Amino acid sequence: MTALERIVTTSVVPLDFTYNYRVGPYLENYIQGLGRKKILGSKCPDCGKVVVPPRKVCGLCNAIMDAEGLVECGPEGTVDNFTVGHVAVVKGLIEKLDVPQVLAMVVLDGASVPLLAELKGVEPSAVARGMKVKAVFRDPTENDLSDLSHFEPV
Amino acid sequence: MIMSNVAIAGVGYTPVFVSKRKDVNIAEMISESVATALENTGLTPDDIDAVTFGNMQTFEGLNMPHLWSAEHILAVDKPTIRISTGGTTGMSTLQAAYYYVASGLYDIVMAVSWEKQSEGDSQVGLAGIVMPEAMVMVQHGLDLFGGGGLSAMGGGSTGAASFQAMSYLHHSGADPEHIDKMAALERSNAALNPYAHLRKKTSVEDIQATPFIAWPLRFGHTCPTSDGATTCIVMSEEKVRKMTDGNVAWITGLGSATSDPSTANFLEGQLTDPAEQEPARIASAKAYKMAGIKDPSRELDMAEMYNGFAHQSLMWLEKLGCCKEGEAHKLLDAGALNIDGEIPTNASGGVFSTNAIGASAMNRPAECALQIMGKIEGGHKIPKKIRKAVSHGWGGMFQYVTVMVLADEPMKS
Amino acid sequence: MQRKVAVVAQKQINSADVGMPRERMLYELVKSLYEEVGISRDDIDTFVLCSNDFNAGHTISNVFEDCPVGAYMKDETKVEADGVWAATYALARILSGLYETALVVGNSQGGSVMRPYLMMDYQLAPVYDRQLGLLNELSAAGLQAHAFLAKKGLTPDTLDEIAARNLADAAKNPDAFNGKAGASAADVAATDMLYEPLRKGHCYPFTDGACALLIASEEKAKKLTDRPAWIRGVGDSIDTYYPERDVVDVKSVKLAGERAAAMAGIGLKDLDLVELSAKFAHQEPILLEGLGLPADGGAASVSPSGGAFGAYAFNAAGLVRIAECFKQLTGSAGDTQVEGAGYALAHGQDGLCMQHNAVMIMSSEEG
Numbered sequence A: 001m002t003a004l005e006r007i008v009t010t011s012v013v014p015l016d017f018t019y020n021y022r023v024g025p026y027l028e029n030y031i032q033g034l035g036r037k038k039i040l041g042s043k044c045p046d047c048g049k050v051v052v053p054p055r056k057v058c059g060l061c062n063a064i065m066d067a068e069g070l071v072e073c074g075p076e077g078t079v080d081n082f083t084v085g086h087v088a089v090v091k092g093l094i095e096k097l098d099v100p101q102v103l104a105m106v107v108l109d110g111a112s113v114p115l116l117a118e119l120k121g122v123e124p125s126a127v128a129r130g131m132k133v134k135a136v137f138r139d140p141t142e143n144d145l146s147d148l149s150h151f152e153p154v
Numbered sequence B: 001m002i003m004s005n006v007a008i009a010g011v012g013y014t015p016v017f018v019s020k021r022k023d024v025n026i027a028e029m030i031s032e033s034v035a036t037a038l039e040n041t042g043l044t045p046d047d048i049d050a051v052t053f054g055n056m057q058t059f060e061g062l063n064m065p066h067l068w069s070a071e072h073i074l075a076v077d078k079p080t081i082r083i084s085t086g087g088t089t090g091m092s093t094l095q096a097a098y099y100y101v102a103s104g105l106y107d108i109v110m111a112v113s114w115e116k117q118s119e120g121d122s123q124v125g126l127a128g129i130v131m132p133e134a135m136v137m138v139q140h141g142l143d144l145f146g147g148g149g150l151s152a153m154g155g156g157s158t159g160a161a162s163f164q165a166m167s168y169l170h171h172s173g174a175d176p177e178h179i180d181k182m183a184a185l186e187r188s189n190a191a192l193n194p195y196a197h198l199r200k201k202t203s204v205e206d207i208q209a210t211p212f213i214a215w216p217l218r219f220g221h222t223c224p225t226s227d228g229a230t231t232c233i234v235m236s237e238e239k240v241r242k243m244t245d246g247n248v249a250w251i252t253g254l255g256s257a258t259s260d261p262s263t264a265n266f267l268e269g270q271l272t273d274p275a276e277q278e279p280a281r282i283a284s285a286k287a288y289k290m291a292g293i294k295d296p297s298r299e300l301d302m303a304e305m306y307n308g309f310a311h312q313s314l315m316w317l318e319k320l321g322c323c324k325e326g327e328a329h330k331l332l333d334a335g336a337l338n339i340d341g342e343i344p345t346n347a348s349g350g351v352f353s354t355n356a357i358g359a360s361a362m363n364r365p366a367e368c369a370l371q372i373m374g375k376i377e378g379g380h381k382i383p384k385k386i387r388k389a390v391s392h393g394w395g396g397m398f399q400y401v402t403v404m405v406l407a408d409e410p411m412k413s
Numbered sequence C: 001m002q003r004k005v006a007v008v009a010q011k012q013i014n015s016a017d018v019g020m021p022r023e024r025m026l027y028e029l030v031k032s033l034y035e036e037v038g039i040s041r042d043d044i045d046t047f048v049l050c051s052n053d054f055n056a057g058h059t060i061s062n063v064f065e066d067c068p069v070g071a072y073m074k075d076e077t078k079v080e081a082d083g084v085w086a087a088t089y090a091l092a093r094i095l096s097g098l099y100e101t102a103l104v105v106g107n108s109q110g111g112s113v114m115r116p117y118l119m120m121d122y123q124l125a126p127v128y129d130r131q132l133g134l135l136n137e138l139s140a141a142g143l144q145a146h147a148f149l150a151k152k153g154l155t156p157d158t159l160d161e162i163a164a165r166n167l168a169d170a171a172k173n174p175d176a177f178n179g180k181a182g183a184s185a186a187d188v189a190a191t192d193m194l195y196e197p198l199r200k201g202h203c204y205p206f207t208d209g210a211c212a213l214l215i216a217s218e219e220k221a222k223k224l225t226d227r228p229a230w231i232r233g234v235g236d237s238i239d240t241y242y243p244e245r246d247v248v249d250v251k252s253v254k255l256a257g258e259r260a261a262a263m264a265g266i267g268l269k270d271l272d273l274v275e276l277s278a279k280f281a282h283q284e285p286i287l288l289e290g291l292g293l294p295a296d297g298g299a300a301s302v303s304p305s306g307g308a309f310g311a312y313a314f315n316a317a318g319l320v321r322i323a324e325c326f327k328q329l330t331g332s333a334g335d336t337q338v339e340g341a342g343y344a345l346a347h348g349q350d351g352l353c354m355q356h357n358a359v360m361i362m363s364s365e366e367g
């Protein structure tokens, strides 16, 4: 190896990155809803669209949605689109999975737009668009985003 | 050849600039300044042709944050561009809006800048600038936290700024007490500004009671880290005539310039004097020429300097030709830099009192624009009529400068 | 447009592992451009750099590019994304009348970076998707590919064929590194499945690369070259990040194309070629449909350079698309030359599933 080909990869630089992302009122109310096993969305006062998870601004009409007037969606919904993952991307690296993972875009009853979630309890080959599914919550809940564990067929 | 006149028609700040906005997330915080800018100009989202967007990359660990902020900055279905140049980002983002309008491509462009420093780690972010050098140091067995390495970067940006302050004092003949005095002046200005972060009337003695970080810089000479956002609405002359009452601030000159980033290259030694700041001369000369300003020391009515550290307001006044070399501290002593002085400098309190980094270099021209339009809220309103103002941004690795000159009248074409 | 502006010269480097620091890569690239055109850095009025701190591993990445590209003590700014936005900004700067020449330089080293997908994770909404770990560039592309095939009633063979054609085209392009002469759909179908129906062979290659474009006003362009390529129109549009966005019928592509065509005063069906930044095979037909072109491009040749399959340096790929259009319009595209190319469109994208799209229309004739 010539000096020009040398690569420095072994250094451990003592830098630790800490981020503290504030969730804001919309997502705070959403997470508290999950803690009660309820899925909440925000409703646009102009176009009536209900988005899950809730957020402040409707991109269609630039209207401000109400953080306190969230509406309950689901827990049942319909698979709009899906993919079967044979890998996972873990900290930027592709890792092969022993068991495939189904990721589904689920339009919850009462919602206008899909929510991305894991779909379990069904063979990947049996997943289809239009399939009815329902939310499964962690039990007991912990007031965290991950309280909405996954979906399974109705 | 300038092909068309361009103006800042309005400014929107978040309601406050504080150390921690706990009540909102990033996109929600930015949306506050966007809504205020529209409210202040009477425009609707449909009036906006394009959006320019910037913040300090990496500080909050967010890559391309405009993507998930699109609806909150009212950008959906619009041309949008992501600008980032470090500490100067705010002004670079505003300059992009200027060029978008001056090009004739768009008539009304919204420039959005922000930072929510409480959500990231700014000193780690800044250390990222010297990461490769730090990697090499560790590889060679040098101790990052002892000896020469520490003095250059261990104190974060303050460590490096201390070299600049020392050189500035040496060359200008100013005393360390002048830094204290400038710090007290700007903190007291900030106390009058409802959008400033550190708002406490401060005396020279208060500053002198704070501990040294790296001589000659004290804790009282350094800026805070802030959460906040700023939005400027930039308009073509035709739209100004049609859609406003004509009370706008015209962008008459602009420039940006860089140098080599070796200032903090401690392995090779200090190649460049960090107080030389040649890019400031280059960028300001270009901006003044464009604005038809022949003698900035006589023609300018106010200045907003980018000062992460208190000595810098004095230094920049000299580098930008607002006075002769070695004279800024004399102007300070004579009261010329006060809000009611001849060349009020950082009437807002400067970056030194409010530092949401990505927005900091936009707040400088925004403050000039508000002073020109007579729309300053708060006691830092300059009592005289402002016709010409200079604003300045600074960043990169101590070597990147942006300048914008604003005026109450457009250039004659 | 209030002035005529042209691309005067292009240079690009693309490699799986370029074997040198990015500063050196940029120095070599820009020096070769200066030498070819017969100019020096003194002739550049403004520099528009395109890079990204996460890709560079360096906060304020442009700072370290100023010296190698010759921007020190000069006017410089930095734009992020793939370079089409940077070129558009350079165009705006020249149109303003304040500059006659601009050098646009984009670069990134996704080939030799250890975890390139990590940079995309940092693009996710921090308070939601980044916390859940379900969404990443590949799962998003898998969902988009599945939605596309389902909506069109197509099978994954379509994706294999698109990838194979691009790989074969790239083999004819000396500026691409990932070409495979004689690549077949069967080869692509044999690559690893990632997120159904997306296979490894449907994805862009990680690339160390850089691209420099010299852009100039009419007066200056005519002094610098006999064969400029004229910029006739630009268009850009961002859509929402959130999943309510239709990722098959992509509105931002449609809007970007329409805006550029209106500015250029042509119909998109008048194009002789399109250079598309389709990072994944299924994105090529989605882009063509968004631009109002038939699935085979119709009269327009589709990415004769091999497109994003030949090379895809994150912050240079869009500039490479413009550079490839320049080569075509100036008759210097060698084995990939489209005979008589008069109008070309370069496309760039950003965000998951092409959230943000920009295009530039160029012509060989002044117009």
Ligand SMILES: [Zn+2]
Pocket: A044, A045, A046, A047, A048, A049, A058, A059, A060, A061, A062, A063
């Ligand atoms: Zn709505």
